Amino acid sequence: MSNIDKINSRTIFGIISHPDAGKTTLTEKLLLHGGAIREAGTVKARRNAKFATSDWMEIEKQRGISVTSSVMQFEYKGKVISIMDTPGHNDFGEDTYRILTSVDSAVMVIDGAKGIEAQTRKLFAVCSMRGIPVFTFINKLDRETRDAFELVEELENVLGLPSVPVTWPIGSGLNFQGVYDLLRNEVILYKAGQPSKTLKLSDDGVFDPLLEDYIAGYNLETLRDEIELIQGAGNEFDLDAIAHGKLSPVFFGSALADFGVTSFLDHFLDMAPPPGPRKTTDGYVYPTDEEFSGFIFKIQANMNPAHRDRLAFFRICSGTFQRGMTVTLSRTGKQMKLSQATELMANEKENIDTAIAGDIIGIYDTGNYQIGDTLTTCKQPLFFEPLPTFPPELFCLVTPKNTMKAKHFQKGVDQLAQEGAIQVYRNEYNEVVIGAVGQLQFEVFEYRLKNEYNSDIRMDRLDFSVARWVETDDLEAVKDTLDSRSMLVFDHFQRPIILFANQFTLNYYMERHSDIRLCEALDVNSTLG
Ligand code: G4P
Numbered sequence: 001m002s003n004i005d006k007i008n009s010r011t012i013f014g015i016i017s018h019p020d021a022g023k024t025t026l027t028e029k030l031l032l033h034g035g036a037i038r039e040a041g042t043v044k045a046r047r048n049a050k051f052a053t054s055d056w057m058e059i060e061k062q063r064g065i066s067v068t069s070s071v072m073q074f075e076y077k078g079k080v081i082s083i084m085d086t087p088g089h090n091d092f093g094e095d096t097y098r099i100l101t102s103v104d105s106a107v108m109v110i111d112g113a114k115g116i117e118a119q120t121r122k123l124f125a126v127c128s129m130r131g132i133p134v135f136t137f138i139n140k141l142d143r144e145t146r147d148a149f150e151l152v153e154e155l156e157n158v159l160g161l162p163s164v165p166v167t168w169p170i171g172s173g174l175n176f177q178g179v180y181d182l183l184r185n186e187v188i189l190y191k192a193g194q195p196s197k198t199l200k201l202s203d204d205g206v207f208d209p210l211l212e213d214y215i216a217g218y219n220l221e222t223l224r225d226e227i228e229l230i231q232g233a234g235n236e237f238d239l240d241a242i243a244h245g246k247l248s249p250v251f252f253g254s255a256l257a258d259f260g261v262t263s264f265l266d267h268f269l270d271m272a273p274p275p276g277p278r279k280t281t282d283g284y285v286y287p288t289d290e291e292f293s294g295f296i297f298k299i300q301a302n303m304n305p306a307h308r309d310r311l312a313f314f315r316i317c318s319g320t321f322q323r324g325m326t327v328t329l330s331r332t333g334k335q336m337k338l339s340q341a342t343e344l345m346a347n348e349k350e351n352i353d354t355a356i357a358g359d360i361i362g363i364y365d366t367g368n369y370q371i372g373d374t375l376t377t378c379k380q381p382l383f384f385e386p387l388p389t390f391p392p393e394l395f396c397l398v399t400p401k402n403t404m405k406a407k408h409f410q411k412g413v414d415q416l417a418q419e420g421a422i423q424v425y426r427n428e429y430n431e432v433v434i435g436a437v438g439q440l441q442f443e444v445f446e447y448r449l450k451n452e453y454n455s456d457i458r459m460d461r462l463d464f465s466v467a468r469w470v471e472t473d474d475l476e477a478v479k480d481t482l483d484s485r486s487m488l489v490f491d492h493f494q495r496p497i498i499l500f501a502n503q504f505t506l507n508y509y510m511e512r513h514s515d516i517r518l519c520e521a522l523d524v525n526s527t528l529g
Contacts, residue, residue, distance in 0.1 A: 003288070003320075003356065004288055006356055007274060007275055007287045007288065007356060007357050007358050008274040008275075009078060009079050009080055009274070010079070010080045010081075010082070010274060010275055010356075010357075010358030010359065011079060011080075011081055011082070011104050011105065011269070011272045011273070011274055011275070011358070012081075012082040012084065012102065012103050012104050012105075012275070012315070012358065012360065013081070013082070013083060013084065013103050013104060013105045013106060013107055013135075013268075013272065014083075014084040014086055014099055014100050014102075014103040014105075014106045014107070014132075015027055015083055015084070015085060015086065015106070015107045015109065016086055016100070016106055016107070016108050016109070016120065016123040016124070016127075017108065017109035017110065017111075017119070017120060017123075018110075018111070018114075018117035018118065018119040018120045019119065020111065021109045021110055021111040021114070021117070021120070021139060021140075022109050022111065022139040022140060022255045022256070023085075023086075023109045025139075025255040025256055026107075026109055026137060026139065026255035026261065027072070027083055027085060028255075029255055029258050029261045030074070030081075030083065030261065030265060031072060031074055031083075032258075033076060033261065033262055033265060034074030034075060034076040034081065035074065035075070035076075071083070071084055071085070071313070071360050072085060076265065076269065077266075077269065079269050080358075081269070082359075082360055084099050084100075084102065084103055084360075086099050086100075086123075097122075097123070097126045098297050098298060098371065098420065099297060099298060100123065100126045100127060100130065100132065101126075101130065101297055102295075102297040102298075102313075102315040102360065103132060104132075104133075104272065104273050104274065104275055104276065104358075105132060105133040105134070105135065105272050105273060106123075106127045106132050106133070106134050106135070107134075107135045107136075107137055107268070108120060108123075108124060108127075108134050108135065108136050108137070108248075109137050109139055109255075110136060110137070110138050110139060110151065111139055111140055112138045112139060112140045112141055112143070112145030112146060112151060112172065112252070113140060113143060113144060113145050113146060114146075115146055115150070115151055115154050115158075116154050116155070116158045116159060121158065121159065124159050124161070127245060128159070128160075128161070128245060130245075131244055131245045132245050133242055133243055133244070133245045133248075133271075133272070133273060134161065134245060134248045135248060135249050135251070135264075135268055135271070135272070136155065136163060136248045136249070136250045136251065137251050137252075137253065137255075137260075137264055138151055138169075138250065138251065138252045138253075139253065139254065139255050140254060140255075140256070141169050141172050141176050141179075141190075141252050141253060141254045141259070141260070142173070142176055142190075142192065142254040142256065142257050142259070143172070143173050144172055144173035144174075145169075145172040145173065148165075148168065148169050148172075148226070148252065149226070152165065152250060155248060155250070161247075161248050162235050162241075162246065162247050162248070163235065163247065163248040163249070163250045164234065164235045164236070164237050164238075164242075164247055164248070164249055164250065165182060165230055165234065165249075165250045165252075166181065166182060166183055166237075166249045166250060166251055166267050167179040167180065167181050167182065167188075167250075167251045167252050167253070167260060167263060167264075168180045168182060168223070168226065168227060168230065168252065169252040170187070170215060170219050170220075170222075170223050171216070171219040171222075175216070175218075175219060176190055176254075177189060177190055177214070177215050177216065177219055178190040178196070178215075178259075179251075179252050179253065179260055179263070180206055180223060180227060181263060182227070182230070182231075183237070183267065184263075185200070185201050185205055186198050186199060186200050186201055187199045187201065187206075187211060187214070187215075188259075188260065188263060189214060190254075190257070190259050192257065196259055199211070199214065205227065206220075206223055206224050206227045207224060211223075235247060237249075239271060242271055243271075243273050249267065249268075249271060251263070251264040251267070274287075274358065275287045275317075275357050275358035278317045278318075278384055278385070279384065279385040280382055280383060280384050280385070281383040281384075281385075285317050285318045285382070285384075286318060287317065287318055287356075287357035287358060288318070288357070289318035289319060290318075290319060291318060291319050291376060291377045291378045292316070292318065292319030292320060292321060292325070292327060292375075292376060292377040293316075293317050293318045293319060293374065293375070293376040293377070293378060293382055294314050294315050294316040294317045294318075294374070294375060294376075295314070295315060295317065295372065295373065295374050295375075295384045296312045296313065296314050296363075296369050296370070296371055296372065296373045296374075296375075297313055297314075297315060297371065297372075298312075298313035298371065298420070299311070299312050299313070299365065299369060299370070299371055299418065299419040299420065300313070300419070310364070310365040310366070310367065310369075310419070311362045311363070311364060311365065312362065312363045312364075312365045312369045312373075313360060313362060314341075314360065314361050314362070314363050314375065315359075315360050316355055316356060316357050316358065316359050316360070316361065317357055317384070318357050319356075319357065319377065320354055320355070320356050321338065321341065321352075321354060321355040321356070321359070321361060322353070322354055323338070323339065323340075323341065323352065323353045323354070324337065324338065324339050325337070325338050325377070326338075326377075327375040327376055327377055328375070328376055328377070328378070328381070329368065329369070329373060329374070329375055330373070330374040330375075330376060330381040330382050330383055331370070331373055331374070333381065334368070336368065336375065338363060338375075340363070340364040341355070341361045341362060341363050341364070363375075367415070369418075370418050371418070371419070371420040372384075372386060391435075391466070391467040391468070391520055392423050392435030392436050392437055392467060393435075393436075393437060393438075393465050393466070393467075394435065394436050394437070394438065394439060394441075394442070394461075394465065395433055395434065395435050395436075395461070395462040395464045395465075395467075395499060396433070396434050396442055396459045396460060396461050396462060397427075397431060397432070397433055397459070397460045397462055398413070398431075398432045398433070398434055398457050398458070398459050398460075399431065399432070399457065399458050399460075400455055400456070400457055400458075401456040401457060401458055402455075402456060405454065405455050405456075408453045408454050408455040409449070409453070409455040409457065411453060412448070412449045412452065412453030412455050413432055413434075413449070415453075416445060416448060416449070417492060421441065421444065421445065421448070422434050422435070422436055422441055422442075422445050423435035423436065423491070424491075424492065425489035425490060425491055425497065426489060426490050427487065427488070427489050427490075428488060433462065433489050433499075435467060442459060446459060462487070462499070463501055464486075464487060464499035464500060464501055465500070465501065465502050465503075466499070466500040466501075466502060466503055466505070466506050467497050467498070467499050467500075468497065468498055468500070468506065468518035468519065468520060469491075469495055469496070469497050469518065469519050469520075470496045470497065470498055470516060470517070470518055471517040471518075471519065472496065472516065472517070475496060478496065478498070478516060481509070481512075481513050481516065482498065485500065485501040485505045486498050486499060486500050486501070486505065486509065487499045498518070506518075
């Protein structure tokens with residue numbers, strides 16, 4: 001197989017959903033079809049096993065949630081597919097957001113009874129910002145669900161995402177009888193607890209009389225009406241629009257019953273884009289470029305408490321990784337030898353010798369890397385489109401309980417900030433203020449400081465919920481505008497940020513100080529001014 005064929009046979013997708021929509025169940029079924037796992041239940045079991053080996057994940061166990069994310073790779077019909085599993089809990093949105101910068105496409109799992117929920121909306125916003133193609137899997141059709149049209153309309157009305165059904169449900173819940181595949185013109189029949197059966201239809205499509213032998217009258221009548229409507233007035237199927245994230249192919253099924261999953265996977269692989277070019281600060285890097293390049297989108301510390309190692313999750317954008325190769329870290333210009341890298345497959349790590357564009361590898365790190373770092377063999381420094389920073393909504397003032405251990409505290413804070421586990425700011429008095437998207441990040445922060453850095457901390461919750469970066473040349477003038485419902489802090493790059501009590505305080509501030517430019521999110525690597 002030529003290198004281009006190898007690259008084109010790869011695809012990386014992120015799987016996103018609101019907690020409980022069925023993301024884990026669908027992932028498991030996909031892995032099962034890919035032969036990556038032998039028994040359903042293994043993904044959950046893996047999570048449990050991981051809890052046992054990693055101390056700080058004790059929190060996950062106690063709370064019964066999944067905080068970390070991982071990569072799973074499997075082969076199916078000649079393709080090498082990597083699934084980026086994302087943390088399910090609302091509190092870990094930020095990590096999830098970043099993971100989405102490394103994928104070629106995303107699969108959005110929606111609970112058919114609930115439709116689009118809060119977290120789906122947030123995650124979709126990131127995909128949309130980056131033009132990532134989104135495939136929609138509407139799940140739990142074996143239960144009573146909302147009207148299929150209503151669900152599809154919601155994609156457009158709530159997310160602003162036009163969609164095109166690829167499969168369409170025939171009934172739901174107790175009356176669920178299967179799906180019609182509009183592209184293949186076939187019906188896949190569902191019967192609880194039995195293997196599915198496929199009916200190839202004539203050119204009459206859903207009007208093929210054959211269906212009358214299999215599908216209840218009321219379901220068939222509805223199906224015929226609905227398909228006529230979709231084919232007459234629905235969006236045109238347009239691969240180019242799909243590839244640019246402007247049209248979402250929609251599938252219906254039941255992950256639990258493993259129904260509609262293979263047809264989803266087959267179509268997905270036909271439509272999902274292979275690794276594409278990546279934007280850099282001065283042009284594009286193409287997967288087929290000779291020079292090796294890629295970026296770090298996640299750093300996980302202390303995956304094994306016995307070793308205190310850190311693993312940098314690295315997406316290869318071009319060239320070939322060779323074990324032992326020397327690359328340049330663009331941020332510092334330093335030469336780095338990549339002597340140990342690992343494949344990240346279902347958490348079973350094996351050292352690898354080579355990897356190509358479209359692969360995600362784990363690089364062992366002794367504290368050299370930061371999220372967003374580029375590694376390359378190019379002579380010139382190379383910077384990819386920066387990863388977005390999301391404004392935190394919760395803030396705490398953090399101080400070490402034992403001032404004699406200020407060094408441990410400092411080291412822990414710096415490392416956890418580097419890892420992207422939390423946003424760290426300083427106020428004017430050089431005190432540490434941390435910001436998070438959710439409460440659980442604070443708990444993990446406190447736990448890790450204590451367990452990994454031997455530092456007990458005091459956390460005082462600050463009554464702010466909105467952060468805005470300030471563009472100004474005159475910081476003193478900005479300070480004069482602040483009162484008890486706002487606070488000035490500085491981020492990692494010394495950029496000033498004002499924290500506001502709430503949206504109302506922010507609006508009021510903007511009305512009174514329309515000359516001060518505030519912005520909501522900044523790219524990690526960009527600086528103001
Ligand atoms: P998540 O990763 O998106 O959070 O969801 P997960 O797959 O863990 O699924 C959440 C719950 O929904 C699970 O039930 C799961 O069995 C159920 N589920 C997933 N897909 C389907 C489906 O297609 N149909 C039906 N009826 N249920 C589905 P649970 O009782 O919370 O957990 P468990 O006891 O099964 O582990």
